[in-house]
Amino acid sequence: MLSKEEVTELLKPVNDPFLHKTLEETDGIKSISIKEEKKHVSVKVAIAKTNTAEQMDLQQEIVAILKKNGASTVGIRFEQLPDEIIQKYQPAAEAEQEKSLLGVSKQPNFIAVASGKGGVGKSTVTVNLAMSLMRLGKKVGIIDADIYGFSVPDMMGIENRPQVRGEKIIPVERFGVQVISMGFFVEDNSPIIWRGPMLGKMLNSFFKEVEWGDLDYLLLDLPPGTGDIAMDVHELIPSAKEVIVTTPHPSAAFVAARAGQMAVKTEHEILGVIENMAYFESKKTGEKEFVFGKGGGQKLADVLQTKVLGELPLQQPYEEEDEFAPSVYQEDHPLGKEYHKMAAKIVAKVEE
Numbered sequence: 151m152l153s154k155e156e157v158t159e160l161l162k163p164v165n166d167p168f169l170h171k172t173l174e175e176t177d178g179i180k181s182i183s184i185k186e187e188k189k190h191v192s193v194k195v196a197i198a199k200t201n202t203a204e205q206m207d208l209q210q211e212i213v214a215i216l217k218k219n220g221a222s223t224v225g226i227r228f229e230q231l232p233d234e235i236i237q238k239y240q241p242a243a244e245a246e247q248e249k250s251l252l253g254v255s256k257q258p259n260f261i262a263v264a265s266g267k268g269g270v271g272k273s274t275v276t277v278n279l280a281m282s283l284m285r286l287g288k289k290v291g292i293i294d295a296d297i298y299g300f301s302v303p304d305m306m307g308i309e310n311r312p313q314v315r316g317e318k319i320i321p322v323e324r325f326g327v328q329v330i331s332m333g334f335f336v337e338d339n340s341p342i343i344w345r346g347p348m349l350g351k352m353l354n355s356f357f358k359e360v361e362w363g364d365l366d367y368l369l370l371d372l373p374p375g376t377g378d379i380a381m382d383v384h385e386l387i388p389s390a391k392e393v394i395v396t397t398p399h400p401s402a403a404f405v406a407a408r409a410g411q412m413a414v415k416t417e418h419e420i421l422g423v424i425e426n427m428a429y430f431e432s433k434k435t436g437e438k439e440f441v442f443g444k445g446g447g448q449k450l451a452d453v454l455q456t457k458v459l460g461e462l463p464l465q466q467p468y469e470e471e472d473e474f475a476p477s478v479y480q481e482d483h484p485l486g487k488e489y490h491k492m493a494a495k496i497v498a499k500v501e502e
């Protein structure tokens with residue numbers, strides 16, 4: 151059976167997931183007790199941040215190490231490291247994270263596209279803003295993180311899958327935009343039961359394991375609502391800015407306001423509101439019909455103290471025969487032009 155000294159030796163090289171220093175360096179092994187007859191080891195470990203997905207990973211790591219070396223059962227308690235230790239290592243860890251988020255030194259501008267509820271056109275907006283930014287000469291990537299339906303590949307008419315080079319995944323390029331989607335990695339888009347920590351993990355791998363190259367903009371298509379993923383995004387990329395999509399119906403705007411308030415709470419800058427399906431324009435008379443109500447976008451912008459970036463009418467893109475992409479508006483399509491204006495506003499705001 152393991153002795154206390156042996157347990158200490160086994161745990162010393164384990165890393166604090168936030169400080170990227172070993173438990174030996176952070177003095178993170180707080181206590182060890184052993185019940186010989188039951189082969190039970192219990193340890194108390196201090197880390198920089200408790201109750202996180204990283205803590206769960208660390209827990210599994212420690213349990214695995216101790217069981218491999220003879221423990222039958224393992225009990226772990228976590229506590230927070232004292233402030234002075236965190237402060238000693240934190241700046242270096244943060245710099246490291248900033249640099250390594252995408253494995254490149256120059257960070258892109260992160261733009262998260264959020265909505266209060268599903269079906270308002272968030273993915274459509276993500277795809278078309280990406281296209282317009284690309285047409286403005288920017289290098290653009292998309293992370294399709296809408297785990298309730300990975301729609302970006304279908305919307306852009308992507309049929310191939312990412313290649314793997316060494317340890318890295320190469321995003322799929324379509325119309326000059328780099329795309330990565332969980333949809334690439336699941337069978338026929340079958341539903342998956344997601345737990346909060348898994349979402350964060352997925353995002354993390356999309357940053358760390360994908361070879362993005364140099365990007366000017368990386369757009370994230372978030373799941374609708376205000377859930378864990380907004381917090382994960384904040385945690386991973388405090389500098390991310392947000393675009394909120396709503397339909398003009400006041401109730402939709404009300405729900406979207408909650409998503410927006412989450413952005414405010416997590417200190418994400420809101421670039422503006424996009425009102426989608428704002429109206430239907432009759433081809434014959436040119437008359438506008440406000441099928442889904444009116445004013446929701448402006449109301450939402452007022453609540454969030456931001457601006458309406460644009461209003462998009464109801465209209466499907468036309469289909470190109472040889473390059474079918476069901477949701478991509480061409481540059482000369484009236485909505486393509488609208489997206490162009492919105493993208494230009496975003497660039498002006500972000501790069502000012």
Ligand SMILES: Nc1ncnc2c1ncn2[C@@H]1O[C@H](COP(=O)(O)OP(=O)(O)OP(=O)(O)O)[C@@H](O)[C@H]1O
Nearest residue numbers: 268269270271272273274299374427463464465466
């Ligand atoms: N302006 C528009 N005119 C016509 N159809 C649109 C418009 N915007 C989006 N749609 C259509 O509405 C449907 C929902 O759009 P989309 O998937 O982008 O919404 P979403 O908010 O991302 O939904 P979810 O969160 O469920 O993925 C799609 O079929 C899309 O083609």
